[in-house]
Amino acid sequence: MSKATTAALTTGSATAARLCVAALAATSAYLGFSAYDTANSAPRPAQPVTLQAREVPITSHTPAPAPGVIAVSAKAGAAGCDRTYLARSVVINPEPGTTVLYRWQLSRWSPRSKQWSAYLVDHSGFGGLKRTLTWEPRVADNPGWYRIELTVRSNGKTIKSDRFQVSC
Template sequence: MATRSGAVLASGTANAAKFVVAALAFTAAYAGLSAYGIASSAQAPAPAAVSLSAEETPVTTALTARALAAGTVTVSALPAGPGCLKPYVARTLLINPDPGRTVSYSWKLARWSPSAKTWRTYFVDYSGFAGARGTAEWEATVSGNPGWYRVELAVEGAKTVKSDRFQVSC
């Protein structure tokens, strides 16, 4: 009888160990799928061209050397990406009249429509900051759509500031 009880106890322990391993595997799979679901439900970031920092340094240095002024938007081209990807960076200086309050602002890339004879929204992005002043920078990429563009900055409680127009060709 003692050997039969030992065999039952040993097989029960083995089954319990298999159950624990199966439960851990299920939990790990569930956690992985949950993380995948959370990651895939997040808003996709705006497409951006990837470039080496060594390529971007001269453009950034040139922008930093130029004094930014409140009420103006400066647009500069970044090194072109593969194919017809044309990345641009827009920068300005924002001054907050009430540093204790957050300022919201939006960037808009507008494209000239020759048929409608008006500027049409091509791409929009929203942001904000808190503090007395801040440098705002925004990167936008035009892909395979040549024409005339401009960047518009709309700051909450202020008039919209527009950059000079620039031509994108492919």
């Protein structure tokens, strides 16, 4: 064998040996980290947790109004001329197997035309015998006289609340 061939084989063998040692080191490092991770993943002992809750009493409970009546109240927390109202009424379905469709309407009195006009409208429905309906219309920056109307499609009747004044 010539000196050049011997040098090439020696250099190649040394490189192969280094690569083999590097591969073994990487494999052992991976296995070491894997074993360490597995040891850390053991479940920790359970610690008791105490949950606390406090009871908040209902400060004002208003019973459901009678069927055919709309009860209106201002919701607390309104500031300035931005107010939300709670309208409630009870509707009885004459045919419990069908759906009752209804429409809420917030009407505003116009001093100029001397009549009520629609300000806000909402449609919905329900199935069943009887339901207490609620609606929360909001009046923002528009003082005046208002009333809430509820029209039930099954009987075509419209019931109206007493008028109320929004002032800033």
